[in-house]
Amino acid sequence: MTIETGVLQRYSEGAEAVQPELCCPVDYDRELLALLPQEIIDKDYGCGDPSRYVQKGDVVLDLGSGSGKICYMAAQLVGDSGKVIGVDMNDDMLNLARKYQVEMAVKIGSANVEFVKGQIQDLALDLAAMNQHLAENPIATAEDVIHLRAWQEKQRKESPLIADNSVDLVVSNCVLNLVHDSDKEQLIQEIFRVVKPGGRVAISDIVSDELVPPHLKADTHLWSGCISGALQEHEFLQAFVAAGFVAVAYDKWESQAWQVVEGIEFRSVTITATKPSSEPCLDKGHAVIYRGPFSKVYDDEGHVFYRGQRMAVCERSCKLLTSGAYADHFIGIAPVLEQSPQNWHHAPGALRPAAETKGAAHKADCASSGCC
Ligand SMILES: C[S@@+](CC[C@H](N)C(=O)[O-])C[C@H]1O[C@@H](n2cnc3c(N)ncnc32)[C@H](O)[C@@H]1O
The missing domain is CATH 3.40.5.100 (Ribosomal Protein L9; domain 1)
Structure with a gap:
């Protein structure tokens, strides 16, 4: 099993039945939770509450939306003039979140949430469109793979899943750590690409106090459990600075570690950052x-x-x-x-x-x- 297939399998299981091991205690706004179906509240695998940063009228993008909890909370805050897009790569999670879309639109009084299939480190590639393309153009040879890559490039350019400079606020709850280390830089560049100039980021995630050694990173169970893929606390902030964000800061910092593995503390944090405005100085x-x-x-x-x-x-x-x-x-x-x-x-x-x-x-x- 690889890190990615491990993550897919773990969250398919999490969509099917509650996984208590993946839950991290979070103090959500009770008023926003009140409208949510119990199944969504129960299948909560978050570690913070980025919905607190949502403003009326925002276009919000939730990376790794899972059961849709943060999306449905944000939908109550953005109102009719805003919208919320949840992106997830896992069909079982997408189906769970979509199951309540009509019910929630009626309760909120606005159909302002959609869930799309994509990998958060490649937000231009529409995986639903790719599935359809593959159904019509099955892969049988190495040449087919080369043609698929050309199709992907064209699709990213001509009809990106999430367009450049299109989002007011990117949120995420306990997902960035799940992305393979080799894709993390691209992931944060993708976040920078999709945020509007002057737009914001509010990301709750797990960080470690020390660098995670290779033998823990190789443990696919610890990785899919939001532990061994965590960035070290300084690396995490620096990754956003390196991508071009400013005002990068820890807004929330749990003093109590969520897990301690081989003496390394893993804790929940929330960072906020801003993409510089395009106005000239x-x-x-x-x-x-x-x-x-x-x-x-x-x-x-x-x-x-x-x-x-x-x-x-x-x-x-x-x-x-x-x-x-x-x-x-x-x-x-x-x-x-x-x-x-x-x-x-x-x-x-x-x-x-x-x-x-x-x-x-x-x-x-x-x-x-x-x-x-
Ligand atoms: C720990 S759960 C968090 C779910 C949700 N944010 C919450 O607060 O309950 C991680 C979610 O991210 C999704 N995920 C993990 N890696 C992903 C990736 N590279 N691209 C898109 N989704 C991903 C998983 O399928 C799963 O639904």
């Missing part, structure tokens, strides 16, 4: 003040922010630093009079004179971020 006279408590901080682009100083930033950075994981740490200040936009020309660590921003933070329409 134009200087219109904005500033941010880092609140502290540290004397200075650096962001992932190497910008430094000194505690209590009005630091010159472009409008795009001002919006970014006053939202998401940064929001509690910065005060955004708009210019008194908006300057005509100029390409960014300040030296790193440049300050913004108070005279240029005085009074602007009190503009009524700047109340939330100060960056308007």
Whole structure:
């Protein structure tokens, strides 16, 4: 058995009957659970609650949607103007989630959830379309495999399962660790590809405190049980930074390990991250003040922010630093009079004179971020 076939088999069993070994205690929002069928609640193999990050109107993508629990919780939050897409590679899990689609649409008052078949490390490839193609073009020879690869390339390009820049929020609950190590970098690049510029990620998963040694990684039962495929706690964050995300942070961190294997602690965490906006960095006279408590901080682009100083930033950075994981740490200040936009020309660590921003933070329409 390989890692992938082990994962397929384990979650087919999990769709058929509850697997208590795969359950990790999670404190979900009871109001959102109230509408869910008991079978979906029982066949819960998550380790966190990324539904907490869903906003009204979001297009949400749930990676490894399983029984559909997080999708049906998110569907109650996005409303009619949003939508939720669950992707899973396992037909038994997809069938379980789809079994309740009509019932849930009636209860929620909106048919705003769909479940699609795909591998989360290859979100462009539509596996349902591939099954249909294979039914019409069975594989019998090596040449057939070459033709299949050409078909896959065309399908990814011309009708991707999940299009570029199409999702406001990517969520996932205890799935990234199940993807083969050799595919993990591509997986996170795929997440980056599908999120809209300025869009968000909220992922609950299992991390280890130390690197997992090869003999544990080779254990397919430990892997499919969400243990030995876990990334080490620093590697996990760095993988998102390397893909181009900013504001990458641990929002939740279970102090109590879920499992300890050969002295390695495996625990549940939730990370949040943002894809940078595509707006150009134009200087219109904005500033941010880092609140502290540290004397200075650096962001992932190497910008430094000194505690209590009005630091010159472009409008795009001002919006970014006053939202998401940064929001509690910065005060955004708009210019008194908006300057005509100029390409960014300040030296790193440049300050913004108070005279240029005085009074602007009190503009009524700047109340939330100060960056308007
Ligand atoms: C641990 S369960 C989590 C299910 C669900 N997120 C929840 O909270 O209950 C993992 C799910 O991810 C799916 N899965 C695992 N690896 C996958 C992959 N590479 N691509 C798509 N789905 C995958 C499995 O089929 C299974 O439904």
